[in-house]
Amino acid sequence: MPDYSWPPMEKRRVIGTRQKRLDGIDKSTGRAKYSSDQKPPATLFGALLTSPHAHARITSMDTSEAEHLEGVKALRVITPAGQEVQWEGTEIAAVAAVTEEIANDAIRKIKIKYELLPHLVREDDMAKAGNRVKAAGEQVTGDPDKAFQDAFAMVEGTYSIPVITHCCLEPHGNIVQFDGTRVNLWPSTQNVSGIGGDLGKALEVSAANVRTRMQFIGGGFGSKFAADRWGVEAGLLSKAAGGKPVKIYLDRATELKIAGNRPSAFAKIKVAATKDGDITSWESNSWATGGMTGGGMPPLPYVFTEIPNKRLNHSAVAVNAGGARAWRAPNHPQASFLTCAALEDLAAKLKMDPVELFAKNADLTSRGGVYRSQLQKASDAMDWKKRWHQRGDSGAGPIKQGLGLGINTWGGAGHASQCRTTINPDGSVLLEMGSQDLGTGTRTIITMVAAETLGLPMGAIALRIGDSEYPPDGASGGSTTVGGVTVSTRKSTVNALEKLFVAVAPALGASPDQLAAIDGRIQVKDNPSKSLPWQDACRKLGTAKISEMGENDPRKPSGLNSSGVAGIQMADVSVDVETGIVKMNKFVAVQDCGLVVNPKTAESQIHGAVIMGICAALFEERVMDEQTGKYLNADMEFYKLAGIADIGEIEVHMDIAPEHDKRGVIGLGEPPAIGVVAAIANAVANAIGVRVPSVPVTADRVLAALEGRNA
Amino acid sequence: MSSKNDSEVPGKLKSGVSRRGFIRRAGIGGGILGAGVLEQQAPAAPPAEGTFVGPAAVPITLKINGKTETVNLEPRVTLLDALRNHLDLTGAKRVCDRATCGACTVILNGRSVYSCTVLAIDAQGRDIQTIEGIGNGRPHPVSVAFVNNDGQQCGYCTPGFVMAAKAFLDHHPDPTYEEVKEGLCGNLCRCGTYVGVRQAVLEAAKEMKGGHHA
Numbered sequence: 001m002p003d004y005s006w007p008p009m010e011k012r013r014v015i016g017t018r019q020k021r022l023d024g025i026d027k028s029t030g031r032a033k034y035s036s037d038q039k040p041p042a043t044l045f046g047a048l049l050t051s052p053h054a055h056a057r058i059t060s061m062d063t064s065e066a067e068h069l070e071g072v073k074a075l076r077v078i079t080p081a082g083q084e085v086q087w088e089g090t091e092i093a094a095v096a097a098v099t100e101e102i103a104n105d106a107i108r109k110i111k112i113k114y115e116l117l118p119h120l121v122r123e124d125d126m127a128k129a130g131n132r133v134k135a136a137g138e139q140v141t142g143d144p145d146k147a148f149q150d151a152f153a154m155v156e157g158t159y160s161i162p163v164i165t166h167c168c169l170e171p172h173g174n175i176v177q178f179d180g181t182r183v184n185l186w187p188s189t190q191n192v193s194g195i196g197g198d199l200g201k202a203l204e205v206s207a208a209n210v211r212t213r214m215q216f217i218g219g220g221f222g223s224k225f226a227a228d229r230w231g232v233e234a235g236l237l238s239k240a241a242g243g244k245p246v247k248i249y250l251d252r253a254t255e256l257k258i259a260g261n262r263p264s265a266f267a268k269i270k271v272a273a274t275k276d277g278d279i280t281s282w283e284s285n286s287w288a289t290g291g292m293t294g295g296g297m298p299p300l301p302y303v304f305t306e307i308p309n310k311r312l313n314h315s316a317v318a319v320n321a322g323g324a325r326a327w328r329a330p331n332h333p334q335a336s337f338l339t340c341a342a343l344e345d346l347a348a349k350l351k352m353d354p355v356e357l358f359a360k361n362a363d364l365t366s367r368g369g370v371y372r373s374q375l376q377k378a379s380d381a382m383d384w385k386k387r388w389h390q391r392g393d394s395g396a397g398p399i400k401q402g403l404g405l406g407i408n409t410w411g412g413a414g415h416a417s418q419c420r421t422t423i424n425p426d427g428s429v430l431l432e433m434g435s436q437d438l439g440t441g442t443r444t445i446i447t448m449v450a451a452e453t454l455g456l457p458m459g460a461i462a463l464r465i466g467d468s469e470y471p472p473d474g475a476s477g478g479s480t481t482v483g484g485v486t487v488s489t490r491k492s493t494v495n496a497l498e499k500l501f502v503a504v505a506p507a508l509g510a511s512p513d514q515l516a517a518i519d520g521r522i523q524v525k526d527n528p529s530k531s532l533p534w535q536d537a538c539r540k541l542g543t544a545k546i547s548e549m550g551e552n553d554p555r556k557p558s559g560l561n562s563s564g565v566a567g568i569q570m571a572d573v574s575v576d577v578e579t580g581i582v583k584m585n586k587f588v589a590v591q592d593c594g595l596v597v598n599p600k601t602a603e604s605q606i607h608g609a610v611i612m613g614i615c616a617a618l619f620e621e622r623v624m625d626e627q628t629g630k631y632l633n634a635d636m637e638f639y640k641l642a643g644i645a646d647i648g649e650i651e652v653h654m655d656i657a658p659e660h661d662k663r664g665v666i667g668l669g670e671p672p673a674i675g676v677v678a679a680i681a682n683a684v685a686n687a688i689g690v691r692v693p694s695v696p697v698t699a700d701r702v703l704a705a706l707e708g709r710n711a
Numbered sequence: 712m713s714s715k716n717d718s719e720v721p722g723k724l725k726s727g728v729s730r731r732g733f734i735r736r737a738g739i740g741g742g743i744l745g746a747g748v749l750e751q752q753a754p755a756a757p758p759a760e761g762t763f764v765g766p767a768a769v770p771i772t773l774k775i776n777g778k779t780e781t782v783n784l785e786p787r788v789t790l791l792d793a794l795r796n797h798l799d800l801t802g803a804k805r806v807c808d809r810a811t812c813g814a815c816t817v818i819l820n821g822r823s824v825y826s827c828t829v830l831a832i833d834a835q836g837r838d839i840q841t842i843e844g845i846g847n848g849r850p851h852p853v854s855v856a857f858v859n860n861d862g863q864q865c866g867y868c869t870p871g872f873v874m875a876a877k878a879f880l881d882h883h884p885d886p887t888y889e890e891v892k893e894g895l896c897g898n899l900c901r902c903g904t905y906v907g908v909r910q911a912v913l914e915a916a917k918e919m920k921g922g923h924h925a
Contacts, residue, residue: 024858027866028873029850030802030842037801045796100796101785169806169814169867169901218804218867219901252807439865439902604861604907611903636807636899644905645892 002494004487004560006595007452009661013519014452016656018600022444022458023437027216034216035186036170036249043175044073044096044241046234046248047103049110050258051085051092054320054629055119058083058092062111066095069109071102074240076233084117086292087320088630089257091229096237096246121624123264123289123317124160133287135315136297142309147281151272154281155345160266160694161334161677163289164620165256166327167639170218172259173249176234178203183210183235184245187227190220191475193434196468199227203235212468220438221612222326223260225475256634260325261622263288263295265334269342271301277352279343279361281309286338289317290324298335303371303407304343306364320629321622326477328612329410329670333677337695340406340678345691348391354405354682355379355388358568367566370592371407374568374655378405378590381651382570392689398578401585402687406569406675408591412667413563414483414552415474419492421450423500423546427535428462429454431492435465435473435485440669441601442481446489448597453493455517456534471549479667483561484552486597486665490560492550499546504537561664565671567591569610571679572648575687577706580699582618582684584648587676592655594666599654606652606672613676615642618696764832771831775800776844786832791815793831794841802842802870813898816871816878817841823878823897842870845877853877856915862907868900876912880919888913 009016026032061081066072074096079085085092093110097103120132148154170188176199177184183205189195189212196210217224230248238246250259267286273279282304288295297314301307347354359375362368379385384403394400422430431450437443443463451458464470474484501512504522508515508530516525523531532540552558572586589606596602619640623632633639677695684702685691692705765786772781773790775798782797791808794800794817803826806814810828817826818840845851853876856862863869872895879894880886886894891912900908 020858021861021863023866024861024863025850025854027863027869028854028857029846030870030873032866033801034804034867036804037795039796039799099785100792101787167901169804169812169865169899171806217865219865221901252809439863600861604864604904607906608864608903611905612901615903635809636811637809641899641901642905643896643899644908645896647903647905650906 002498004491004494004558006560006664009658012452014448014458015597016599019444019448019458019598021441021601022447032216034170034218035174035188035214036218038175038186039247040175040177040245043245043247044098045100045103046094046096046237046246047100047107048091048230048248048250048254049093049107050254051088051090053085053114053116054088054121055117056085056114057117058085058112059115060113063093065111066106066109069102069106071098072106073097073244074237075106076236076240078229078233087322089254089322091233094233094237094248096241119320119629121319121321121629122626123287123319124266126287126315126317129317132318133315134318135313139312140310144281144283144309144311147309148270148272151280152275153346153349154270154272155342155349156268156270157342157345157691158266158268158693159338159341161264161337163261163264163622164616165261165622165639166221166223166259166325167256167636167641168219168221168223171250171252171255172224172228172230174231174234175245175247176231176238177243177245178235178238179243180239181205181209185210185212185231187212187214187231188217188224189214190217190224190436190438190477192436192466193468193472194475195227199231199235202227202232210468213466214436215466217436217438220476221328222330222477225477252636253634256639257631258322260327261290261322262327263290263324263334265298265338267300267338269338271342271346273346273350277350277357277360279304279307279364282307283311285313287315287317289319291321292318293323295324296331298331298338300335300338302332302335302339303409304339304361304364305366321624321631328609328673332408332410332674333613333616336406336408336675337677337681340675341681341691344404344682344685348685351390353388355384358405358407370566371568374566374590374592377653378568378570378588381588381590381653382572382586384570391686394687394689398576399574400577400687401572401574402683402685404571404679404682404684404686406678406682408567408569408671408674410479410565410671410674411563412479412483412565412671413554414487414561414665415480416554417473417484417488417552418471419485419488419550420471421492421496421548421550423496423538423541425538425541425543425545427538429456429460430462430464431489432464432470433473433485433488434468434470435481436476437465438476440481440605441598442485444601445482445597446485449486449489450493453490453517454497455519455521457520479669479671482597482667483665487552487558487560488550490550492548495548495550496546499548500537503540504532507532507540559664561666562594563666565592565594565666567671567675569672569675569679571683573680573683573687575684575702577688580702582697582702584614584646586648587650587679588653589650589672590653591668591672592660593668594663595661596654596656597665599656602654602668603652605668606654607650609669609673610650610676611642611647612673614647614680616696617677617680618642618646618698621696772835773831773839774837775839776841784831786830788831789827790817790829790831790834790839791826794826800841800843804867804871806867811899812868813875814868814871816874816898818874818878821881823875842874851877852918853880853911853915856911856918857908860907860911860914862904862911864902864904868898872898872900872908876915880912880916884916884920886912886916
């Protein structure tokens with residue numbers, strides 16, 4: 001079997017260098033065509049009628065006026081009279097028309113009557129949730145009651161993190177052309193290779209008859225895997241309109257209501273320790289919602305899983321609101337916040353530096369040594385030892401400064417991936433893979449790996465992704481892409497090169513296994529004088545091109561990739577105790593990440609993850625109104641994201657070193673997004689001397705917490 | 712909706728933390744600075760007196776990137792939708808559709824505007840510059856700087872950011888780091904590319920001093 005192993009660090013020419021993203025200039029000049037930018041000939045515009053009510057029965061619907069409106073080409077009822085809708089935004093009918101304006105006019109002309117039914121849209125007060133609550137069984141380890149009795153110090157608190165929505169800038173949607181036999185799909189998806197099967201099933205067309213194409217996606221973050229109702233309806237409208245393409249993209253309000261959200265998490269937590277800060281006991285009663293299906297269960301206690309005595313209870317609460325979808329490290333940011341908040345409160349009670357508390361208890365995690373060294377590294381970057389103070393000991397004046405920390409862990413194993421490498425007799429090289437570049441830099445790292453293997457400049461490699469006709473690649477979720485595509489690319493390019501060596505060997509008077517590809521030449525190893533330029537070598541192929549596959553099979557470890565990472569994150573904030581405003585000063589992210597293919601885009605991933613965490617810590621919250629059942633801030637004015645002036649300075653430390661590199665490639669997209677809310681919320685507590693129990697830490701919550709202390 | 716005109720752009724910051732400066736630059740920015748603020752808001756065109764058009768489509772003539780285009784549009788069609796749905800100029804993106812996020816930013820008579828809240832019919836007679844029309848056939852220095860500094864990930868906010876940055880630099884050729892943060896606070900990114908964007912705008916400022924850039 002060929003040797004697929006990564007070249008030693010010191011011999012790499014491309015991998016590990018800082019490369020600009022290859023599709024960057026297409027994006028920054030506006031040339032990049034997202035699916036939402038496409039308009040195949042004769043495209044019709046689709047629009048959806050959605051429910052304005054959280055829970056209602058449709059008693060009557062009259063679509064006749066809408067159907068007869070000039071320019072309307074097809075109309076479909078999705079939820080007919082007699083049926084119930086269970087959340088605001090539920091799809092009721094869909095229209096396709098010659099212009100977007102007419103499609104929207106037609107939607108407004110559908111006459112519909114509802115019988116309102118009782119709803120529950122808020123999960124914060126469990127007492128009001130009644131039979132909406134579904135409890136998971138209690139889990140007990142050791143003897144928590146005795147451990148709490150024996151403890152030197154104990155804290156109890158209730159903490160919460162709300163539902164937030166993905167708010168992808170490119171809304172969910174697609175263009176679908178369906179003539180009854182064949183489907184052309186231009187989606188916005190994290191799953192180019194797989195989404196066609198999903199849509200085909202719904203349209204009763206074999207996956208082989210669905211062609212999926214997508215060059216760019218404007219954000220997914222875990223919410224764009226399925227074909228979705230709007231995909232199916234676009235297909236059925238297209239068929240009804242004689243096979244003309246139908247384009248449906250959600251408007252912003254609908255995007256926020258039904259295209260995915262992250263479950264909330266609430267928890268009453270009790271945690272105890274010895275005088276020296278050894279954590280002895282944990283008890284949590286947590287609850288969460290993710291819509292009618294209840295939502296995820298945060299893994300508590302987070303990271304510190306080996307606390308000897310534990311009692312865990314969790315309940316899912318069904319509410320009449322849009323359903324949860326995977327969200328950048330599902331359940332982890334919530335668990336990290338809940339756990340780190342409780343532990344920071346414990347440290348404050350013990351008058352102990354939380355960094356010391358975390359380090360002292362690092363052996364309660366599965367990677368104690370790594371966390372201890374990361375705590376040290378992050379502390380150095382933050383100058384923590386010198387700058388940390390006891391909770392609330394922030395001096396005079398209204399601006400209080402504080403430090404806090406958070407923790408993360410993640411898997412990041414590579415997904416199933418196949419790559420095809422073609423070497424042509426003219427020397428040109430083509431790679432094909434049914435993958436997608438979510439903005440993580442996937443195109444760039446595939447090309448880097450190919451250039452490394454083939455000894456060619458990156459510019460000599462042509463790469464095609466984003467088409468279901470290319471070899472299949474897994475969905476981009478769970479930080480699995482980089483580990484998958486690098487390995488399939490490595491194997492495919494090594495396989496192709498071996499074939500080239502066989503063709504070239506006679507001309508160089510050597511055996512194929514004596515050859516190497518270096519700096520644009522095929523040469524005899526250790527004898528550069530016996531060599532051929534790449535193009536001359538490829539001419540030896542005659543008329544037959546080389547086409548070789550390579551695969552990452554997650555069931556068969558290759559040694560080229562692995563999983564399991566750790567990270568420590570620290571925040572430095574200032575809080576104005578008169579206005580309640582929190583300002584980010586600095587953020588430090590220390591992340592372990594295996595072999596880093598492109599440090600430039602890897603850093604960007606961490607920057608982005610931290611900024612997304614800042615959004616969640618200080619700004620983001622889905623606000624539901626129990627009276628009306630409505631999502632009050634389904635827009636971008638009041639569903640707030642951080643702006644460019646709100647993020648402070650961000651310092652990233654990736655552990656690029658032989659001992660990490662030898663683990664191979666590991667996904668990085670999610671882990672740095674996990675501990676940010678925890679770090680910021682803890683820094684605020686450290687600054688103002690009192691816990692703000694609910695995030696986002698908005699000005700009103702800061703002032704309320706301060707009033708509670710003063711009362 | 713708050714908005715800000717040229718005269719309110721702060722000069723170099725004084726040292727130390729003033730209360731007003733703290734509030735302006737601190738966390739509430741996502742709510743106040745981030746909502747509906749572009750560095751240069753062009754005033755809406757007054758309606759021509761005594762003329763009534765629509766609701767059916769009417770010929771609308773737009774001067775876009777130096778070229779004159781006439782399209783039949785209903786008067787209610789926004790400039791953004793005219794560009795995207797009728798002229799295949801899809802660099803400007805429709806994201807919030809309510810003048811909050813800046814993904815649809817174009818330059819109108821030298822000033823950056825949210826094209827989602829300008830009617831195409833009101834943009835007649837003005838110079839409309841879109842991302843497709845900057846740089847004289849080569850990538851504009853701002854576009855190049857966004858690549859050099861990795862000020863983009865998914866890229867959906869990028870064309871709007873590039874246009875906002877270009878308009879900002881056209882009016883503030885030598886900005887400080889703090890001024891860049893103020894000047895670009897009318898655009899939102901979801902992937903979290905602000906670290907690269909700040910550096911990109913500073914780099915572009917240096918590049919653009921070398922000469923005039925359309």
